[in-house]
Amino acid sequence: MRHHRVMADVRVLTTAAAAPPVLQRIRRLLVEAFDGDFSEDDWKHALGGWHVLVTDEGAVAHAAVVPRTIEFGERPWRSGYVEAVATAPSRRGEGLGSLAMTEAGEVVRRRFEVGVLSTGRHGFYERLGWERWRGPSFVRHGDQRIRTPDEDDGIMVLRFGPGLELRLTDPIVCQARSGDDW
Numbered sequence: 001m002r003h004h005r006v007m008a009d010v011r012v013l014t015t016a017a018a019a020p021p022v023l024q025r026i027r028r029l030l031v032e033a034f035d036g037d038f039s040e041d042d043w044k045h046a047l048g049g050w051h052v053l054v055t056d057e058g059a060v061a062h063a064a065v066v067p068r069t070i071e072f073g074e075r076p077w078r079s080g081y082v083e084a085v086a087t088a089p090s091r092r093g094e095g096l097g098s099l100a101m102t103e104a105g106e107v108v109r110r111r112f113e114v115g116v117l118s119t120g121r122h123g124f125y126e127r128l129g130w131e132r133w134r135g136p137s138f139v140r141h142g143d144q145r146i147r148t149p150d151e152d153d154g155i156m157v158l159r160f161g162p163g164l165e166l167r168l169t170d171p172i173v174c175q176a177r178s179g180d181d182w
Contacts, residue, residue, distance in 0.1 A: 027043060052101075052103045056096075061088070064083045065107045070114070073171060079115065080108035081116050082101075135172055139173070140173050
C-alpha cells in the first residue's frame with residue numbers, strides 16, 4: 001500500500017441531484033479506471049440511484065447504488081445493486097475504493113433490504129462484509145428464468161437485519177437489461 005496523505009472528501013448524491021459536470025467527471029473517472037472498457041450500457045446501469053464520490057483534488061473513486069428487484073429463492077427483495085466501482089489508476093492502493101464502498105454499504109443499509117453486486121474481485125468486497133452467493137443464478141425474461149451459470153461465481157450479497165434470513169445457496173434471479181444482466 002502506498003502511503004499518501006489522504007484528505008479525501010466523500011459525498012453521496014443522487015443521479016437526479018448531480019450537476020452535469022459532476023456526472024461528466026464521474027464518467028471520465030470510470031472510463032480511465034476501466035482502461036476504456038466502460039460501455040454506454042455500463043454507464044446507464046450506474047444511473048438512477050446514488051453515487052458515492054470520493055474527491056481529493058478531483059474525482060478519485062466512485063461507487064453507484066441503484067435500485068433493482070432481485071429474487072432470492074422465490075421472494076423478490078428491494079436490492080441496492082452496486083455498479084461502477086472504480087478508483088483512479090494513479091491513486092490505487094490508498095484505500096479510496098474501500099472508502100467509497102464503505103459508504104455505498106451504508107446507502108444500501110439505509111435504503112434497501114439487501115445489497116447485491118457482481119465482481120471478479122471477491123477479496124476486496126469480502127473485507128467489507130460482502131458474501132459470495134453460492135446458489136445458481138438466473139435472468140428473468142418476462143415469465144422465463146434463464147440459467148446464467150457463468151455468473152454463479154461472481155455474485156455477492158450484503159446481508160443485514162432481516163436480510164440475514166437469506167440462504168446463500170438458494171437460486172438468485174435478476175431482471176434482464178441491456179448489456180450485462182448481472
